[in-house]
Amino acid sequence: MTASITLGGGPVRPVLCRNRGVPMQRRIFAKAGIAAAAVAVATAALAGPQAFAGEGPGAAVVAFAGHAKGPAPTEQSVGAQRGPFATDKLVVPAQAGRGFNKGTIYYPDDTSQGTFGAVAVIPGFLEGESAISWLGPTLASHGFVVLTLAPNATTDYPEPRSDQLLAAVDWLANQSPVKDRVDPARLAVAGHSMGGGGTLIAASKNPALKAAVPLAPWNLYSDFSDVTVPTLIVGAGRDFIAPAVMHATPMYNSLKAKQDQGYLKLKNADHFTTNRYDATVTAYTVSWLKRYVDEDTRYSQFLCPVKSGFQLTCPV
Template sequence: MAALVAVGLGTALTPGAQAADNPYERGPAPTTASIEASRGSYAVSQTTVSSLSVSGFGGGTIYYPTSTADGTFGAIAISPGYTASQSSIAWLGPRLASQGFVVFTIDTLTTLDQPDSRGRQLLAALDHLTQRSTVRTRIDSSRLGVMGHSMGGGGTLEAAKSRPSLQAAIPLTGWNLDKSWPELRTPTLVVGADGDTIAPVSSHSEPFYTSLPSSLDKAYLELNNASHFTPNSSNTTIAKYSISWLKRFIDNDTRFEQFLCPLPRPSLTIEEYRGNCPHTS
């Protein structure tokens, strides 16, 4: 009996046993410092995708963990906003990829594309990533997410509506004429800014969030002392909660639940945070 207990304890404490519990878990156990850091534990490489080599979107840049030792990774496509290019969201590429994701920051077909078009382009970018890109063998095609800024944030909601199999969606100061999203089935973190005068939270981010079904894993983060364009620059608060949300729902990594539940309290960088806890997916 003692020998069996010893064997059982040995098995329980091995990394392999933990990996078997959650085969999608990637990277070391997180800390506040690790998710607030400008880079995670993975070295990152990148490759440029020409608009001439793709259809349905405008090309972009893929950021990915350099090593393949941990197997495949979840993937995220990110859209810029109105009149903007991928350079406006480029900081998210290496920041998220270094935490253990393949990240595709895209250009859109035109800088004036509306949210419904940007949503279709995000899905086209994910399809390219998983089916034709040079890093497709590094990706778990069942574990995908979308993000976007402004009209790209509105496009994030459109993409999640069109493809319920997506594991996570994060609209950043999103803009969309459609305010109601009760049909979404993708865990969604809505990020707004208290000083946004282009997509005010009262008419965009807040109604987006409140319209999501109560049964959905969802959260609303309103940035304090922030503007519509805050997501265009490196931002620790956006990164911290985006990483936690993506890890929790794309990787099903419950080690990140601690940063989402109990709900974060207002602070120098958080005006308000709402959500349903504990998360279930």
Template sequence: MTSRLARAGLAALLAAGGLVAAQATGAQAIGAPVASARAAANPYERGPAPTTASIEATRGSYAVSQTTVSSVSVTGFGGGTVYYPTSTSDGTFGAVVISPGYTAYQSSIAWLGPRLASQGFVVFTIDTLTTLDQPDSRGRQLLAALDYLTQRSSVRTRIDGTRLGVMGHSMGGGGTLEAAKSRPSLQAAIPLTGWNLDTTWPEIQTPTLIVGADGDTIAPVATHSEPFYRSLPSTLDKAYLELRGATHFTPNSANTTIAKYSISWLKRFIDNDTRYEQFLCPLPQPSLSIAEYRGNCPHTS
């Protein structure tokens, strides 16, 4: 894990100076005011110092644009929508690909696109090859989408290819674990009420936040999220967030708790931004929205 951060740091230093990218074709502006560039001791830091209010807000400090990727223009996944910070003044950004669940389309997780992008990420919500794809296929599709995003997409010059993560709902959450297992260089993984018949993941080397729901009857935490979490290596930066009063489909609608901890996890591990450690350590306590939170603190990456 330390060597991965060292490689990422070297790549960022070589890339320093702020790349100016062409505006994506057909992009439309959405969201908040543009964040101003600022020098940072950590070259990956993006945006102002975070507060509880800023990570719970429906939009962060970056204005966001979006562009559609047609399924006929890609291979290995079903197309999707890219959301990205409009400004290029802060240089490149980390990137996250998000998969929907069984029988679902990207529209089911679309709320995460602008919400995460406005915090300083390039976010790709994808459709899968079919709505019935299983977790192993969805894992491969997440990686195919990451490769497209960083190598062929119209926003590729806005992305630091060493700072990548994956997320997914339900079978897309199961696919998130598959992707992290297949590609250890990923910096962050977040399965949302994930479903996978494989419940053991000792091979994963990517910092992983497992999100479950106390009222989930499709992927009950006792047979999915909790075993996923327990099977992750004890030396890994990992966390388990169980939502209170939530169901399997809670991640399909805008949710402050999911957003707050997803943003903090992605910032902490994709951007190595320790300003967000305060929201993850000490471990969050049970509340009206959190049934349980487990993890290892302080984080080592």
């Protein structure tokens, strides 16, 4: 599959949050984000920069920041359906009062490399968990704890889906059976269609999130200029359900003046292309999550250098 990729950047500008009925939630999350950031900075200062020497004697030492895990990435590895980590899974049954319905946790079975970043993923209108289930084992095998969700109702609009995503990542990091594997300061959200619209709303509500990946997003409004979370929007050129010109493109246009915002527009792709494994979608999603959730600068090379048709202030 071919793709035209537009990645946008620029200076971060303070933007007032639009009132979408949750100003208090956003303030609470913002305060939590400041606290999480302080913990992350203190931890990094104690740990210092990490260095990987590759394999074999005499291999070059490469220093980088962040929470890097796994072998040095390659063009082939970032788009692979299965990454370097073996994975396990747990079924999460429905439970009242938790804020989300049910789902499946996929996680690396390696306990020797510390905690991992976590991602919650929700499907779109009239879709079940199976619509986005491929992302579970794929992202987990690249070094993330992933919770794929069944929505509370398949007819839920983006707003309630955003609340389900936020409840899910919070539960995953603090109450789930795999909470000891999750770094609660490194959380991300993703979703398809109305779940993609919910992903952007979740990023608006909780600026402490490390990344957001809306896939073929649909929403009744497209102005997300208040979002500061690093966001990779994936649109489809032949999407007739959430046409990019009405959804993904204006959503990205509302973000692109800020740093660390990206737009991957897939040519010859429809609304449901991201509901199954795709090497291009995987390569950019994995690289984005690695760069911003793990702060692993080894993955910057797969977002940069700027190529024809790109617009990006490259992350370092």
